Amino acid sequence: MNDFFASAVAGPPELPARVEPRGTVTAKILAVDDDPRNLLAVREMLASPGIEVVTAASGPEALRLVLRDDFAVILLDVQMPGMDGYEVAGLIRNRPRSSRVPIIFLTAFNKDDVHVFRGYSAGAVDYVFKPIEPLILKSKIDVLVDLYRKTEEIRRQGEEERRLLLENLRVRGEKLKAEQALRRRDEHQTLVLGALPIALYTASLEEDHRRLHFTNDSISRITGFAPEDFLRSLDFWETRLHPDDHDRVIGALDMAGQDAVTLDYRWRCADDSERTILDHLVVIRDDDGRPREYFGMWLDNTDRRQLEQQLLHASKLEAIGRLTGGIAHDFNNMLAVVMGSIELLQRSLGDNKSAQRRADMAMEGARRCADLTNRLLTFSRRQSLQSSVTDLRILVPAIVELIRRTLGERIEIDLDIPEAVWPVFVDRSQFETALINLAVNARDAMPTGGRLTIAVRNRPETAPEGEEASEMVEVSVADTGEGMAPEVLEHVFEPFFTTKESGKGTGLGLSMIYGFAQQSGGRITIESQPGEGTTVRLVLPRTDRAFDGVAEVAAAGVPPPEGNGETILVVEDDPDVRQVAVSTLTNLGYTVREAANGDEALTKLRDGGTVVRLVFSDVTMPGPLTGVDLAREVRRLQPDIGVLLTTGYVGEDVRLDEGVEILPKPYQTQDLAQKLRGLLRSA
Template sequence: MADRGKIESSKDDAGRDRPASEAADLKAVAAGISNLPGPVDFAGVLAIADSLPVMIAYLDRDLKYRFLNRTLADWLEHPRRSVLGRTMKEVVGEAAYEFRRPMVEAALAGEEQWFIADFDHVTRGKLTVQAHYVPHRNRKGKVVGLILVIQDVTEQRASEIALRESEARFRRIADSAPVMMWVTRLDRTRDFVNEAYREFAGLSPEEINTHNWREWIHPEDWDRIVAESVAGEASLKPFTLEARFRRADGEYRWLRSVSQPRFGLDGSPIGFIGVATDITVAKEGEIDLLHQVDERSKELIETQDQLRQSQKMEALGQLTGGIAHDFNNLLTVVVGGLDLIAKQVQDERLVRFATNALAAAERGARLTSQLLAFSRVQRLEVRPTYVAPLIEEMRPLLRNVLGPGIEKKFDLDPHLTPVLADPTQLEVAVLNLAINARDAMPDGGTLTITSRRLRITDDPDLAPGTYVELSITDTGGGMEPEVLGRAFDPFFTTKEVGKGTGLGLSMVYGMARQSGGNAKIESSPGKGTTVKLYFRRADRDGEVPASGGKTGDELRRSRGAATVLVIDDDPDVRQFIAAGLEEYGHEVMEAADGGEGIEKFAATSPDLVIVDYIMPGLSGAEVAEHILATRPGQPILFVSGYNETDAIRRVAPDAEILAKPFRAATLEDSVRAALAKAE
């Protein structure tokens, strides 16, 4: 039998005395023997000792066995007579004795020794025993021998180790879990919390077991959660809580906790086991989704209102168009007849009557012209038109019309984007809106005219595409909601009798719609009015009025700018390139893939094509090959994140190549270089 060198003291892992149940029998037996007066009557105690389940022995000061019970002899697997009279070293072996020697010497010096040790038994394998070495004193108090009380605790020790390993395994699993876990008593103090719980709380082990978790609840959730918690605990059934809790760093996090009761051996409740998951991301997503649904509902309501308004305006347009058409037929007869009368009669009084009637009839004709514009029956001379130059040329006229009491502000988009509009009708519309703004500011104010280019994709009244938005804003009294809802209606006016026909805004609306755009009004009492006109970008430039007789391309080139088609499947890269080009005054068209790029190239004939080399579907090389086959010499600028110089040169030997990443200034330099080759 060999010792494995492991000894445990009489203290447990926490430094506390071991429970009496582990060593009570040993100590009772040892105490009983050691307290026998005088010499020990071994024969008298032999029958008792042999019947005990513990191993008992008595050694004299020379450490010779003078007594051992049958239990110890059987455990040693030696006959009792072969052990008596031999020393401990002879019986257990030198190595095992050296292992025991410190405890033996301490016991002979008068100190009781209690320890647990592991052994490799010759025939029984690995065993664990707990031993008690008790000094035996004579009547004078001198230690004359040792009483050994030993118990085989292999099975108990194995169970204890298994339990400890199970507890350690549970703690490792719990501490590695990404959720908070805890075990509480009925008074809500904690028996156990895992690492995630400790990190969330940021408290010491002493504080964490007794802290009041309700202090972490968000003030807005406190009443609800406390009430739900009390009700859940009282039910003695699993329950769930969901609220915001303050983390150690002060940030509130959404947690969903599930708690269930735990019961003792007698079935009575002893506390709760809980798990909490951080659901902040999901909860914020849910809140964001609800917000989006709410916003989308508002958008749908607004869209429905716009649709109803559009349908109303369409119906009014059809009605007024029919009336204006028939009225024009009548006016034709009236005007013609009056003209003949005025030329043939000699009576000055009749001539004056005819002339006055003819002037009134002509005013009626102008009204019917406005009605036809509103109804989109009268055909406008729609052609590519530049908004900003047109407004610039109207400045002197606007100054005269508005007078000195109105401050004029202009914020016009410097990018020259041709739009579809009738230049004359556009001038008339701007003039009408300026006069309306002047009338809305009798005590003076500010009129602001702005233009900007924008991309529209989700307007129910406009086809997706690029538009120029022209806004005329005043600082007048604004409109009441009921007035705003009827502002575009023909013959509707809030002006005094004789001050207006109620056709100005309706004409503006009709002109914008007939041009393929739209007109909208934003106004509220005390906050002024803004009329926004939307004109769609023209596909190609034509002869454009109000621009000195130059085409849009000529105007752009005179400013050092060009039309550029950008073909790139990455929307972020495409938008960056477009923004960079626009900063330098270029007109930009965009395509999201090779197929769309080829279509737009055929429709627009740009000065320069910028194309990404690597794209799904048609690659940049295939797009360039098609473009050069259609128009040899077309300037092309490749942008790429890879080194495909040789491959590009095979397709487009003269093309410029710009490696990603690059800045706007570098892009402009490459654009200039590409355009210079075509000159």
């Protein structure tokens, strides 16, 4: 070992300087020797750019370094205490990561063939004997370092190629995904454009700018014409414009110039039907900003235009409803004065038949006015249902007589109603309106005359096992008219749907009847075939409620029940209406007190005078208390006092507490007397 040190100190012959290329891999060389002087000599011999010499003083230390770093060459002394070079080389070769690292044994002894063979068997690639010639060691190390660097370069090139391949695959994958997403978007856009009532087109900027080049097939679905039909002649589009829209649309196009323009017009399609078209076109410019062509879009706006017209129609009906509701209260108050005064007059006429006949005629006219107001409220849907137990044997024949006068002589009317018909709980006015509407529809379906059959029958209905069978009453209206096709029959109950000419129907009749049937707990069905007439069946549930007797008693001419001096407080802000009510109640045998508003009524109830049995109050009154509020206060302060409300307009916003009854104005003495007697009995 000392010889090795001496030769190293003497210094190696001068070697040409080795210039390492830029980017050269640094090669680590591990020198293992128990003599630090030998390690210092190796470091001095091999020191050069691109080479890092790492030293270890023992075999275990060398093994720890091999586990930590990768080395280009390992210089391993054979004779070391503890663990010799052969054992260290064997352990290095057994580790996969370091199994291919070249090992050069350094030795001053053991130069015989047996030891050399043992060294090669342990994994050495070469032997260098001490004293070492620096030039020989340096040459061998350079060869192995070059081999390491070339191997490392090949490895790095392989890794780079693999990285580039993976990057290429990633880019190709992203490109494929982008292409698939673009294709899906195009397909989705095509499906959306195909489903929407939209057709796209281009057109020239020249005089033939209305020769439209449609770019999708939606135009066929909208108009029935193929895209090539629009190219056959210059005036194809223009000749199918609605005459009333022609001048306006052509003028707008001429004024548009090179700006965008939106047109709305009616256009005649292949089947001669008219569609409302929303036509929006813009100017497309080239890269220099010069106008190149028109790009346009056709949108079938027919359904929207119809909805707008229906909305306008509904708005008009709403306005009618507001107007009707506004005047109904005052008008019915006036009728209450008229009808009440006539009834009082009738009682005083005695045997004067001529005067009695004139009074009866005046009463009939007043009743018709009241009925007209009620129908207007019902039509405008400003009237809540006023249901009562109804005997159709009495009501239907009366309506049929009105229908006979309405339909004229060309329509023969048959009424089929048995003696035993179950009662129903319905709004009589709504029922009458429904039956008249059905009869008018039947008349319109028989323009040259025909037969109308109105029938009433009991209709027991079976129910599924475990459920109670229902009992219904069916009112059918059958005509011998033109009938309806199945596609028309599907829409007859839709609001605003009508087959009549413009101005001859609102499209609300059957929808109102449908709503009335639903509100009454029943249903309506319709059967029709083209050329075989139509039958509409209104099915209503049987009621078990007791008759209030008002209609039946009035029809029988029975005098109204009179009072026995009970005190009734009349609350009414209109002095004329209040005076008629007071006179009527006085004639019926009641003691009457008066109040002009709710506050005055509460004051009279609290004064402790005459015991009031019932409060008869108007609903709409000036002041903080309405009739409904007054009813709540009366029931809170004196629950034993009955309350009967009356009004000329029962709006949808009127919410009555349970047990509070209402009598619509104008009322007749019979109606008022029956209501009072029933409330006083229950109180």
